[in-house]
Amino acid sequence: MEFDYDLFVLGAGSGGVRASRMSASYGAKVAVAESMFLGGTCVNVGCVPKKLFVYGSHFHEEFQDAKNYGWDVPSSSFDWPTLRDNKTLEINRLNGIYQNLLDNAGVTLYNEHACLLDPHTVQVGSATVTARYILIATGGWPVMPDIPGIEHAISSNEAFYLPEFPREVTVIGGGYIAVEFAGIFAGLGAKTTLLYRGEMFLRGFDDSIRAFVKDEIAKKGVDLVFETLASHIHKLDDGSMRLDLTNGATLTADTILCATGRSPKTQGIGLEAAGVALGDRGEVLVNEDYQTNVPNIFAIGDVTDRIQLTPVAIEEAMCLSSNLFTDQPKRRMDYQNIATAVFCQPNIGTVGLTEAEALADHAGDLDIYESQFKPMKHTISGREERTLLKMIVCRSTDQVLGIHMVGPDSGEIVQGLAVALVAGATKAQFDATVGIHPTAAEEFVTLRSVSRQA
Numbered sequence: 001m002e003f004d005y006d007l008f009v010l011g012a013g014s015g016g017v018r019a020s021r022m023s024a025s026y027g028a029k030v031a032v033a034e035s036m037f038l039g040g041t042c043v044n045v046g047c048v049p050k051k052l053f054v055y056g057s058h059f060h061e062e063f064q065d066a067k068n069y070g071w072d073v074p075s076s077s078f079d080w081p082t083l084r085d086n087k088t089l090e091i092n093r094l095n096g097i098y099q100n101l102l103d104n105a106g107v108t109l110y111n112e113h114a115c116l117l118d119p120h121t122v123q124v125g126s127a128t129v130t131a132r133y134i135l136i137a138t139g140g141w142p143v144m145p146d147i148p149g150i151e152h153a154i155s156s157n158e159a160f161y162l163p164e165f166p167r168e169v170t171v172i173g174g175g176y177i178a179v180e181f182a183g184i185f186a187g188l189g190a191k192t193t194l195l196y197r198g199e200m201f202l203r204g205f206d207d208s209i210r211a212f213v214k215d216e217i218a219k220k221g222v223d224l225v226f227e228t229l230a231s232h233i234h235k236l237d238d239g240s241m242r243l244d245l246t247n248g249a250t251l252t253a254d255t256i257l258c259a260t261g262r263s264p265k266t267q268g269i270g271l272e273a274a275g276v277a278l279g280d281r282g283e284v285l286v287n288e289d290y291q292t293n294v295p296n297i298f299a300i301g302d303v304t305d306r307i308q309l310t311p312v313a314i315e316e317a318m319c320l321s322s323n324l325f326t327d328q329p330k331r332r333m334d335y336q337n338i339a340t341a342v343f344c345q346p347n348i349g350t351v352g353l354t355e356a357e358a359l360a361d362h363a364g365d366l367d368i369y370e371s372q373f374k375p376m377k378h379t380i381s382g383r384e385e386r387t388l389l390k391m392i393v394c395r396s397t398d399q400v401l402g403i404h405m406v407g408p409d410s411g412e413i414v415q416g417l418a419v420a421l422v423a424g425a426t427k428a429q430f431d432a433t434v435g436i437h438p439t440a441a442e443e444f445v446t447l448r449s450v451s452r453q454a
């Protein structure tokens with residue numbers, strides 16, 4: 001049967017764009033449909049604008065820290081529209097780059113909503129087209145909890161475009177987005193409270209990291225309220241809000257940011273018509289080659305609700321394009337040792353197993369190395385910020401199983417160390433590596449004494 005396209009992609013985010021470009025480069029005739037913004041969550045309302053805001057929010061500490069280094073910094077003030085709008089300009093520039101990437105690769109772009117009519121037919125705007133393969137790469141969308149008055153809260157999508165900078169902010173949630181935005185708001189001068197329902201936030205990260213980050217974030221002035229939920233949000237006459245909390249207390253805020261997770265975007269794209277099966281969380285179910293239960297339909301990235309990270313969606317796209325359109329040996333992504341960073345302040349960088357995960361298979365065979373210190377910069381600045389490094393080693397094999405760090409630029413440092421973990425490095429090889437002095441990263445090659453065995 002003749003099709004209009006070899007591949008039709010729904011969603012031009014990180015995964016969809018990469019799959020489109022790579023497939024086209026292998027000679028496939030490709031179209032991609034996007035009804036919102038090119039580049040998806042990461043470029044528009046995620047990683048990129050978030051990191052720009054993190055940079056912006058750090059300056060006030062730099063001004064304070066400069067004093068003991070001899071700088072007389074005149075009083076400073078912050079102008080939200082400048083940061084917000086310069087960020088938007090940069091995002092617009094990136095949208096244009098994505099457009100060029102698709103154009104140059106010869107991919108047809110439909111700036112329209114697409115909906116499957118059957119396994120090979122797509123309605124896109126007023127057109128109906130057919131494709132041999134279809135890729136669902138529609139990403140995810142913030143989930144708002146079921147709290148009376150939740151309509152007065154915003155999600156991270158709106159946080160990037162606030163008309164005015166808030167004076168008092170409450171962030172609900174205890175994952176990546178909550179801690180990153182709590183740091184941004186506090187750093188830019190808002191009185192910030194983070195409400196988390198459990199005992200300790202950042203579930204899934206190493207316990208030493210979670211406890212350490214809690215102290216560091218609290219030092220920055222964020223009020224951390226754990227084991228508490230908002231039970232009701234009231235809009236007051238003056239436009240501000242009051243949150244009734246499950247611990248009996250109340251909070252006031254002029255902005256409430258809800259960062260309670262993201263769910264796959266699978267509604268309204270015709271998955272039922274095409275017969276694509278979804279899981280309990282609404283995710284598109286796929287096998288290890290990203291194939292759904294409908295053999296010619298595939299899905300990658302956040303819509304599969306596995307690891308919601310841009311580089312993961314991109315690697316999945318690389319594997320899928322190669323497998324569909326080349327004769328190369330089958331590519332499968334290795335989900336072990338995926339490094340990640342949380343851009344809270346200070347940053348978290350992590351790769352490999354947490355101590356709890358390592359204990360599951362290696363109990364009684366672990367050496368744990370931990371080191372805490374004041375970063376060199378703060379010996380003079382006077383700031384009471386500390387850095388934590390942790391390494392988890394299997395004693396019998398000497399293999400390094402996990403590396404975790406809290407401190408400035410941990411993401412940058414751990415990215416390099418992730419190569420060593422992927423290569424299966426041993427503690428002896430770390431020890432044989434000469435450090436770069438004076439850096440925080442050199443501590444990872446000078447960890448001499450075991451802090452404890454587990």
Ligand code: NDP
Nearest residue numbers: 145173174175176177178198203259260261262308341342
């Ligand atoms: P996460 O899943 O990371 O965290 C959600 C948080 O909200 C958890 O603390 C969870 O608590 C809490 N929560 C969930 N439901 C409720 C509820 N009904 N009431 C109160 N609290 C609730 O989601 P995020 O929204 O922070 O981020 C989504 C994903 O995006 C991340 O998992 C990550 O993969 C990705 N991301 C990556 C970034 C990076 O690489 N730096 C940055 C931002 C996002 P509990 O732990 O108890 O379940």
